[in-house]
Amino acid sequence: MSTFLSLLAYGLADGAILALAALGFVLIYKATGVINFAQGEFLLVGAYMFYTGFVVMGLPLVGAALFGVVVATVIGVLVERVILRPMVGENPISIIMVTIGLSMFLKAVVQAFYGTTPKSQPAILPRSSVEIFGAMIPLNRLSAILIAAVVLTAFTIFFRRSRHGIAMRAVADDQQAAMTMGISVRRIFAMAWALAAVSALIAGVLLGDISAVDQNIASFGLLVFPVVILGGLDSVPGTIVGGLTIGLLHQFTAGYLDSGLANVIPYIALVLILLVRPYGIFGETRIERV
Amino acid sequence: MLTRAYQHSLRGSHLPAGQPLLEVDNISLRFGGVKALRDISLTVTEGDVHAIIGPNGAGKSSLLNCISGLYHPQEGEIRLHTVPGSRGGHRQDADRTTGEVRTHTLTSLAPYKIARLGVARSFQNIELFSAMTVLENLMLGRHIHMRKGVLSSMLWLGPARRQEIEHRQLVEEVIDLLQLQAVRNKHVGALAYGVQKRVELGRALCLQPALLLLDEPMAGMNAEEKEDMARYILDVHELAQVSVVLIEHDMNVVMDISDRVTVLDFGAKIADGTPDEVKADPAVIEAYLGAEEEDQAVREAVAHMEQQVAQETAKEGDRG
Numbered sequence: 106m107s108t109f110l111s112l113l114a115y116g117l118a119d120g121a122i123l124a125l126a127a128l129g130f131v132l133i134y135k136a137t138g139v140i141n142f143a144q145g146e147f148l149l150v151g152a153y154m155f156y157t158g159f160v161v162m163g164l165p166l167v168g169a170a171l172f173g174v175v176v177a178t179v180i181g182v183l184v185e186r187v188i189l190r191p192m193v194g195e196n197p198i199s200i201i202m203v204t205i206g207l208s209m210f211l212k213a214v215v216q217a218f219y220g221t222t223p224k225s226q227p228a229i230l231p232r233s234s235v236e237i238f239g240a241m242i243p244l245n246r247l248s249a250i251l252i253a254a255v256v257l258t259a260f261t262i263f264f265r266r267s268r269h270g271i272a273m274r275a276v277a278d279d280q281q282a283a284m285t286m287g288i289s290v291r292r293i294f295a296m297a298w299a300l301a302a303v304s305a306l307i308a309g310v311l312l313g314d315i316s317a318v319d320q321n322i323a324s325f326g327l328l329v330f331p332v333v334i335l336g337g338l339d340s341v342p343g344t345i346v347g348g349l350t351i352g353l354l355h356q357f358t359a360g361y362l363d364s365g366l367a368n369v370i371p372y373i374a375l376v377l378i379l380l381v382r383p384y385g386i387f388g389e390t391r392i393e394r395v
Numbered sequence: 396m397l398t399r400a401y402q403h404s405l406r407g408s409h410l411p412a413g414q415p416l417l418e419v420d421n422i423s424l425r426f427g428g429v430k431a432l433r434d435i436s437l438t439v440t441e442g443d444v445h446a447i448i449g450p451n452g453a454g455k456s457s458l459l460n461c462i463s464g465l466y467h468p469q470e471g472e473i474r475l476h477t478v479p480g481s482r483g484g485h486r487q488d489a490d491r492t493t494g495e496v497r498t499h500t501l502t503s504l505a506p507y508k509i510a511r512l513g514v515a516r517s518f519q520n521i522e523l524f525s526a527m528t529v530l531e532n533l534m535l536g537r538h539i540h541m542r543k544g545v546l547s548s549m550l551w552l553g554p555a556r557r558q559e560i561e562h563r564q565l566v567e568e569v570i571d572l573l574q575l576q577a578v579r580n581k582h583v584g585a586l587a588y589g590v591q592k593r594v595e596l597g598r599a600l601c602l603q604p605a606l607l608l609l610d611e612p613m614a615g616m617n618a619e620e621k622e623d624m625a626r627y628i629l630d631v632h633e634l635a636q637v638s639v640v641l642i643e644h645d646m647n648v649v650m651d652i653s654d655r656v657t658v659l660d661f662g663a664k665i666a667d668g669t670p671d672e673v674k675a676d677p678a679v680i681e682a683y684l685g686a687e688e689e690d691q692a693v694r695e696a697v698a699h700m701e702q703q704v705a706q707e708t709a710k711e712g713d714r715g
C-alpha cells in the first residue's frame with residue numbers, strides 16, 4: 106500500500122509536468138499546424154534560463170521566474186518569426202526537419218554556455234516529506250502537482266474565455282475567416298510560440314527542481330510524444346489525461362516491474378495507440394470524404 | 396422604419412448617405428495566364444444595397460476577395476472612405492470625431508487590417524468556426540472592438556470583464572435582429588444550413604461594419620429560405636442602415652432588394668445601374684438573361700409544331 110501511494114505521487118508529479126510540456130506542444134500544433142520536435146529543448150532552455158536568473162545573476166525567486174518568462178517569450182517569438190515564418194506553405198516534412206534542427210541547435214547552445222555537468226541549484230520547493238497512510242510522500246512532488254494544476258487550469262480558462270484565447274481557437278479553426286474578423290494570424294502564431302515557451306519553462310523549472318538541472322531534461326521532454334499521441338495532438342484536456350497516464354505508467358512499471366522496461370513502456374504505449382486510435386482519445390477525427 | 400428600439404447602432408460608417416463609400420478603380424487580377432478580373436471599376440454609395448451579378452466564373456467572388464484583401468489585384472486601386480467617428484473601440488478613431496473624410500487604400504492591405512477598417516464579409520461556402528457555439532462566433536465578431544491586452548484578458552481582470560459584458564449586449568441585439576435566440580448556445584456545426592448562413596451574417600454584423608460584403612447569402616436555399624434571408628438583409632439595411640454589397644444568382648431577389656446593380660461577365664464589367672436600367676441593357680440580356688429569349692424561341696417552335704400536327708389530324712379526320 107505504501108509503495109503504491111508513493112508511486113502514485115511520483116507518477117502524478119511526472120504526469121503533471123509532462124502535461125505542462127505537452128500543453129506547449131499542443132498550443133503550437135493547434136494554432137499553427139507545426140509539429141514541434143524541439144519541445145523537449147524548450148524545457149531545457151527554460152530550466153537553464155531560470156538557473157541563470159536564480160543562481161548566476163542571484164535574483165530573488167520571483168525575479169528569476171520573471172527573467173525566465175521574458176527570455177522564454179523572446180525565444181518563442183524569435184523562433185516563430187525567424188525560423189518558422191519563412192517555412193509557411195512548405196511541406197510538413199520540411200517543417201518537421203527544421204524543428205529537429207532547432208532542437209539540436211538549442212541543445213548545443215545550452216551545452217556551449219553551461220557545459221554538460223549537472224548544475225546545482227538551491228531547492229525551490231520544500232524538501233521534507235509527509236507521511237500519508239504509511240507512505241513517505243516528498244512535499245516537492247506534491248507542490249509540483251499543485252503548481253502544474255494551477256497553471257493548467259489558468260491556461261484552460263484562458264482558452265475558453267479570454268479574447269485572445271478565443272481568437273487563437275478561431276485561427277486554429279478557420280484562418281481565412283479569422284482574418285476577416287480582424288484577427289492578425291501572425292500575432293496569434295507568435296503568441297502560440299511564446300505561450301508554449303512559457304509553459305515549457307514552468308515544466309523545465311519544476312523538473313530541474315525535483316531532479317537536476319542537466320541535459321536529461323531534454324530527454325524527459327521527448328516523452329511529450331506519447332502524451333500527445335495518447336491525448337490527441339490538438340486537445341488541451343487531452344494533455345492532462347495523456348500526461349497523467351504516461352507519468353503513472355512510467356512510475357508503476359519502474360516500481361513493480363523493471364526500471365529498464367519503464368523507460369521503454371511509454372513508447373510501447375505510443376505504438377499501441379497509433380494502431381488502435383491514431384487521432385488520440387480527445388483528438389479531432391479527420392475523416393476525408395472522397 | 397424602426398420597429399424595435401436597439402441601443403447599439405450596427406452601422407460603422409459615419410459618412411452621409413449618398414456619398415461614395417467604396418471606389419474600385421480599374422482593377423485587374425490575374426492567376427498566371429487567367430484573367431479573373433479586367434479593368435473593373437465601380438462605386439458603392441453609402442446607404443445602398445449594391446448587387447454584383449453575373450454568370451458562373453464571371454469574377455464576382457474574386458472581386459469581393461480583392462475588396463476584403465484575400466486577393467491582391469495586380470493593377471488598379473480600391474479605396475474606402477471613412478469618417479472617423481465615435482464608433483466603439485476603434486483605436487485610431489477614438490479621439491477624433493471631426494467630419495473630415497479619410498481615404499484608405501485597401502489594395503495591398505492585409506485582410507485583418509481591412510476588417511479593422513470596418514469591412515465585414517460572409518463567404519459563399521460557410522466559413523464559421525465550427526467547433527464553437529453561435530455566441531462565441533458572434534463574440535469573435537467583436538474582436539476588433541476589444542482593447543484589453545493579453546495579460547489582463549489572461550487574468551480576467553475587472554475592466555476586461557466589464558468590456559465583455561458591454562460587447563455581449565450588442566451581440567444579443569444582433570441575435571434578436573436575426574432571430575437566433577433558440578440556437579444561441581448550440582455548436583454551429585450542428586445547425587441547419589440556412590441557420591448557419593444567418594449566423595455568418597450575424598458574425599459579420601457584430602463588427603459594426605462600415606461596409607458589409609455578402610457572397611451569395613442565399614446560395615443553395617429553397618424559395619422560402621431565400622425569402623427569409625432577403626427579409627433579414629433588408630432588415631439589416633433598413634433598421635441598421637448598413638451599406639451592403641452582395642453577390643447573388645437569383646435575379647428576382649436582386650431586382651427586389653438592390654438599389655444598384657453591377658453586372659460582370661468573363662471578368663469584365665458589362666453594365667452598371669439601377670435594377671431597371673440593368674434589366675433593359677441589351678448586353679445584360681445577351682449575357683445573363685439570354686436564356687429567356689431562347690425559351691421564347693423554343694416556345695414558338697413548339698407552338699408551330701403543335702399547330703401542324705393539329706392540322707394533319709384534322710385532315711385525316713376529314714378523310715375518315
